[in-house]
């Protein structure tokens with residue numbers, strides 16, 4: 001973290017920055033180290049973390065905590081729409097990309113027909129925020145036919161780590177998995 005980042009944190013009174021590298025996943029590791037090394041700040045690692053290995057890796061790299069998003073999207077508590085749930089369940093590790101088609105700004109989602117045919121990043125995408133509404137008629141028509149071809153299917157980089165179970169159980173599992181990984185690491189020394 002350079003002086004400019006540090007000034008921004010001070011300016012906005014941010015005590016615990018959430019650190020996510022552009023490519024997310026474990027590539028956020030270097031940024032985690034960078035942030036956690038400065039001024040004793042407890043940074044929160046985010047992006048592609050959805051199991052005990054990921055949480056343990058984030059902690060091992062100096063993060064004070066791990067933020068888990070997509071992994072909760074198949075829980076009954078999540079307001080994930082049925083078409084979105086189906087896409088997440090069918091997704092593979094390489095199913096997501098950054099796209100500006102839906103909002104005018106880059107955001108990560110599962111590749112569908114819209115992204116496939118227009119290209120994930122398009123100079124033709126209307127500027128943020130009107131882009132959000134530009135594809136709406138297509139989306140509505142497709143969804144009425146049960147298709148997510150034009151639906152924004154937001155997802156982090158690890159949709160395969162999403163688990164279909166109550167959120168509280170998922171939290172318990174993550175804690176248990178993390179403890180097991182950390183214990184295993186301890187016995188290797």
Ligand SMILES: Cc1cc2nc3c(=O)[nH]c(=O)nc-3n(C[C@H](O)[C@H](O)[C@H](O)COP(=O)(O)O)c2cc1C
Pocket residue numbers: 020024046047048049067068069070071154155156157158
């Ligand atoms: C359904 C969904 C909605 C999101 N909405 C936003 C948003 O409005 N603004 C934002 O900065 N990031 C948004 N994100 C990105 C998350 O903040 C986070 O960066 C991303 O999910 C990576 O973490 P994960 O791999 O644990 O999901 C969203 C992600 C998902 C899955």
